[in-house]
Amino acid sequence: xxxxxxxxxxxxxxxxxxxxxxxxxxxxxxxxxxxxxxxxxxxxxxxxxxxxxxxxxxxxxxxxxxxxxxxxxxxxxxxxxxxxxxxxxxxxxxxxxxxxxxxxxxxxxxxxxxxxxxxxxxxxxxxxxxxxxxxxxxxxxxxxxxxxxxxxxxxxxxxxxxxxxxxxxxxxxxxxxxxxxxxxxxxxxxxxxxxxxxxxxxxxxxxxxxxxxxxxxxxxxxxxxxxxxxxxxxxxxxxxxxxxxxxxxxxxxxxxxxxxxxxxxxxxxxxxxxxxxxxxxxxxxxxxxxxxxxxxxxxxxxxxxxxxxxxxxxxxxxxxxxxxxxxxxxxxxxxxxxxxxxxxxxxxxxxxxxxxxxxxxxxxxxxxxxxxxxxxxxxxxxxxxxxxxxxxxxxxxxxxxxxxxxxxxxxxxxxxxxxxxxxxxxxxxxxxxxxxxxxxxxxxxxxxxxxxxxxxxxxxxxxxxxxxxxxxxxxxxxxxxxxxxxxx
Amino acid sequence: xxxxxxxxxxxxxxxxxxxxxxxxxxxxxxxxxxxxxxxxxxxxxxxxxxxxxxxxxxxxxxxxxxxxxxxxxxxxxxxxxxxxxxxxxxxxxxxxxxxxxxxxxxxxxxxxxxxxxxxxxxxxxxxxxxxxxxxxxxxxxxxxxxxxx
Numbered sequence: 001x002x003x004x005x006x007x008x009x010x011x012x013x014x015x016x017x018x019x020x021x022x023x024x025x026x027x028x029x030x031x032x033x034x035x036x037x038x039x040x041x042x043x044x045x046x047x048x049x050x051x052x053x054x055x056x057x058x059x060x061x062x063x064x065x066x067x068x069x070x071x072x073x074x075x076x077x078x079x080x081x082x083x084x085x086x087x088x089x090x091x092x093x094x095x096x097x098x099x100x101x102x103x104x105x106x107x108x109x110x111x112x113x114x115x116x117x118x119x120x121x122x123x124x125x126x127x128x129x130x131x132x133x134x135x136x137x138x139x140x141x142x143x144x145x146x147x148x149x150x151x152x153x154x155x156x157x158x159x160x161x162x163x164x165x166x167x168x169x170x171x172x173x174x175x176x177x178x179x180x181x182x183x184x185x186x187x188x189x190x191x192x193x194x195x196x197x198x199x200x201x202x203x204x205x206x207x208x209x210x211x212x213x214x215x216x217x218x219x220x221x222x223x224x225x226x227x228x229x230x231x232x233x234x235x236x237x238x239x240x241x242x243x244x245x246x247x248x249x250x251x252x253x254x255x256x257x258x259x260x261x262x263x264x265x266x267x268x269x270x271x272x273x274x275x276x277x278x279x280x281x282x283x284x285x286x287x288x289x290x291x292x293x294x295x296x297x298x299x300x301x302x303x304x305x306x307x308x309x310x311x312x313x314x315x316x317x318x319x320x321x322x323x324x325x326x327x328x329x330x331x332x333x334x335x336x337x338x339x340x341x342x343x344x345x346x347x348x349x350x351x352x353x354x355x356x357x358x359x360x361x362x363x364x365x366x367x368x369x370x371x372x373x374x375x376x377x378x379x380x381x382x383x384x385x386x387x388x389x390x391x392x393x394x395x396x397x398x399x400x401x402x403x404x405x406x407x408x409x410x411x412x413x414x415x416x417x418x419x420x421x422x423x424x425x426x427x428x429x430x431x432x433x434x435x436x437x438x439x440x441x442x443x444x445x446x447x448x449x450x451x452x453x454x455x456x457x458x459x460x461x462x463x464x465x466x467x468x469x470x471x472x473x474x475x476x477x478x479x480x481x482x483x484x485x486x487x488x
Numbered sequence: 489x490x491x492x493x494x495x496x497x498x499x500x501x502x503x504x505x506x507x508x509x510x511x512x513x514x515x516x517x518x519x520x521x522x523x524x525x526x527x528x529x530x531x532x533x534x535x536x537x538x539x540x541x542x543x544x545x546x547x548x549x550x551x552x553x554x555x556x557x558x559x560x561x562x563x564x565x566x567x568x569x570x571x572x573x574x575x576x577x578x579x580x581x582x583x584x585x586x587x588x589x590x591x592x593x594x595x596x597x598x599x600x601x602x603x604x605x606x607x608x609x610x611x612x613x614x615x616x617x618x619x620x621x622x623x624x625x626x627x628x629x630x631x632x633x634x635x636x637x
Contacts, residue, residue, distance in 0.1 A: 265592055269560065272589050272612075277509040280614040284516060287614075303509045423563075433562045 020088075020108040024053040025101060040088075040108065042081045053106065055079075057090065070094045078108065086110060138212075138233040141219075144226055146190060158235065160205025176201040176209050186216070193218040193226050199236075210237040266431045270443070271314055277307035310443075317445035321430065324373065324452040331481050334371045336364035340399060343378045350386050354395055358382070361400035365408055368481050373453045378412070380446045381473050385414035387440060390468065407459060407476040415470040424463050450475075457481075499629045500526045502552035504536040504569060505587075506561050513614065514556070517621035523629060528552060533564025537572050540579050552582060554628050557604075559588040559595055567598055574603040581635040585624060 011032060014021050020037035024030055030049055033041075041056070043049060049056075056078055063074040072092045077085040091107045129152075132139045138155040142148045147168045159166060159174065175183070179200035189196035196216050201209040216231035281303040288297050340360050344351070351358065382397055389395040393415060402409040419427060426432045430448035450473075454461040458478030465471035505511050511529050518525055528549065530536045536557075539546040555573070559566030566586065573579045583605040588595070591609055599607050608624075611617045628634070 269590055269592075273507060276589065276610065276612050277507075279612050280513055280617060281509070283614040284513075299512070303512065306509065435562055 020110075022053065022056070022106040022108070024104050024106065026103075028052040028054060028104075031103065037108065040080070040086065040110070041078065044081075053104075087116075135232075138235075139231070140233070141230045142228040144228050146229065155233070158204055158210075159202075171202075174203040176203075189216075190229070193220075202233075204235075210235050211240045212236065263430065267318060270431050271311065274307035274310040274314070277303050278311075281307070314443050314445075317443045317449070320376070321445050321449050321452065324449060324456060328456060329370045329372060331368045331370055333366055334369045334374060335366045336374075336401070339371065339374055340364065340378060343375055343382065346375075346379060347382055347386070350383065354386055354389060356386050356389070356395040356397060359396065359398045361398070363403075364401060365403065367408055367477060367479060369457055369477060370453075373456065374477075377450050377453045377475075380450050381412045384446060385412065385416055385471075387442075388414075388416040388471075390415060390417050390470075404476075406480070407478055409474065409476045411472055411474050413470065413472040418465040418467040418469055418471050419463060420467055421465075424465075427463065428461065498526050499523060499625070500528065500550060500552045501554055501556060502536070502539060503527055503529045503556045504531075504533070504561065504566070505529065505556070505558045506531045507558070510558070510610070513617055514621060516614075517618040518625075520618050521622050521625050523625050525625065525629075532562045533566065533569045536561075536569050537564070540573065540582075553634055554624070555582055555584045556587045556624070557584050559586060559590055559599070567595075567602060570599060570602045570604055583628060583634070585628075587620075 011034075014032070014034040017034055018036055020040045021032075021034040022030060022037050023032040029052055033043065033049065037043070038045075041049075057074075057076040058079065059076050060074045061076070063072065066072060070093070073090065075087065075089050078088045079085055087110070089109045091109075092104050093107075094102060094104045096102055132152040133154075135152065136154060138158055139150075139152040140148050140155060141150040148171060149167060151163060151166050151171075156163060156166065159171070164170075172183075182198045182200045186196045186198050195218070198214050200212055200214070202212045204210050212233050213236045214231055214233045216229045219227040219230050221227050281300045285297055285300045285304070288294065288300070337360070344358050344360075350356070378399075385397045386395050396415045398411070398413040400411045400413075402411075428447050428451040431444040433442060433444040435442075451461050454475045454477065458481065459476035461473065461475035463471055463473050503511065503514055505514070511531075515527065518527060528539065530539050530546075535546070536555075538544045539549045540551070540555075542549050557566050557569060561569070566588065570584055570586070573582065573584060580603070584603075586599045586604045586607045587610055588607075589610050590596075596607050608620060611620060
């Protein structure tokens with residue numbers, strides 16, 4: 001115990017002292033507090049707090065032992081008069097006054113210790129990590145050079161890699177190269193320390209690219225200097241593919257609606273023509289009968305029967321066209337050699353009439369298809385070859401096949417009148433005709449049916465031709481079908 | 489009376505129509521009219537253009553005063569024929585009367601935007617059809633003044 005002479009001027013001195021000081025007597029009763037203490041505890045003016053020292057220090061932690069002279073140190077949360085508390089470190093030094101009383105000086109420092117700071121920081125970090133790792137969202141942080149130094153568990157799980165592999169710009173190697181443009185765009189935001197969002201594809205733990213939505217927010221230190229970015233990434237692949245699927249369906253629906261609308265319009269238009277003929281010519285016939293004028297009646301009658309025949313063939317062709325998809329059969333093994341000989345027999349009458357020659361190449365395959373539709377396809381093409389024959393020579397129809405990857409490509413070649421190049425596409429459009437009705441009868445549906453059948457078999461059809469030498473129809477049929485000929 | 493009659497020039501119509509039934513109906517309807525009209529007929533779009541330009545087998549053709557144009561034609565459709573007539577300085581003054589079964593808005597607006605002079609729907613009834621043909625004659629040959637070639 002120190003022997004210090006108790007000067008009355010000591011209190012004056014302590015009032016000027018920057019640390020808070022409190023003095024208690026033997027029974028811990030408060031005998032003095034300095035100005036700094038009043039300020040710290042928010043005490044009013046000169047009144048001395050009543051009660052004992054323990055009123056202020058209800059809790060004592062980290063008590064450090066006596067140094068042999070009765071000095072103690074501890075930490076406590078000081079209760080202030082407004083009910084709040086402040087963390088302090090207390091040092092005590094006992095001394096004996098002039099009057100022989102044993103007093104204790106309590107010196108209070110509010111500076112938090114380094115260990116405390118570290119432990120607070122550790123706890124905060126732990127809290128962040130626990131939170132980040134519990135999040136299903138991928139979270140990362142970069143330093144002020146935009147190098148990544150933190151990835152949460154979701155990120156490492158998604159990538160199936162270690163922190164060491166990912167840190168810095170390691171993760172960037174796993175971004176799909178053609179998506180690197182997204183990063184060039186965000187570099188503008190990075191330069192201005194702005195919030196950004198972007199999308200790119202990143203390889204997951206199975207090596208599959210997944211669509212990622214990334215949102216980045218800049219971090220600043222209390223002194224406003226830039227500390228790096230913090231961001232989150234969400235795997236939006238499923239959402240994206242659902243969106244794409246939906247967009248695909250919408251597009252297909254729109255196309256099919258447009259086709260239907262167009263079809264209904266053209267169909268009604270083409271069907272009205274024969275009806276108009278029938279109506280008008282029956283009227284003319286009636287007039288002739290009423291006026292006893294027989295002139296032209298036979299011809300008028302011909303227009304009526306023509307109209308009826310035309311109406312019939314339009315209806316049957318239209319039915320055929322509309323049934324390609326709706327009334328198709330399931331795909332089964334079709335032997336093309338056998339099928340072609342049946343088709344040839346079906347049109348044997350026309351072959352005989354025109355003296356046509358049908359040459360079928362060897363090596364006709366067996367394939368998965370709708371048999372009835374393939375018969376229709378070949379019959380339409382062969383009938384066309386005979387119909388559009390050259391007046392100068394007998395028709396020759398050559399049918400051959402190529403075995404290519406995934407497809408059989410068929411060729412139906414004739415030596416007829418041919419088709420001008422500018423009509424190559426138009427001939428496959430429904431109701432489009434290249435010839436007037438007195439030249440060649442037809443509804444303009446046959447090749448549209450062929451195109452639809454080929455498309456149902458996963459292929460496409462085109463024509464090549466030299467005018468006056470002949471035409472060659474080339475179409476592909478898929479070898480394997482996943483859906484058995486029916487769209488889900 | 490108009491210029492045509494003053495000059496005693498016979499009114500000429502070019503009918504662009506692929507349906508033989510319609511061609512015959514037009515002829516029947518013209519028979520019922522008072523005017524002595526010369527009717528030329530071509531049955532597709534390419535022939536129409538050849539006729540007007542006096543090309544190929546139509547080298548000897550005579551320029552029509554008006555054209556009756558169907559829209560639904562083989563090879564070159566009616567709108568394409570209309571376009572070619574209306575962009576050609578030597579032909580664009582010939583009135584083109586679109587005579588068709590199509591009442592589709594897009595056909596009507598396309599025809600007018602390519603400067604069709606009028607757009608008429610083919611009536612289903614013969615009497616109505618004959619009436620339409622007579623109205624066309626009355627209007628284009630007895631009412632309006634046509635430009636000289």
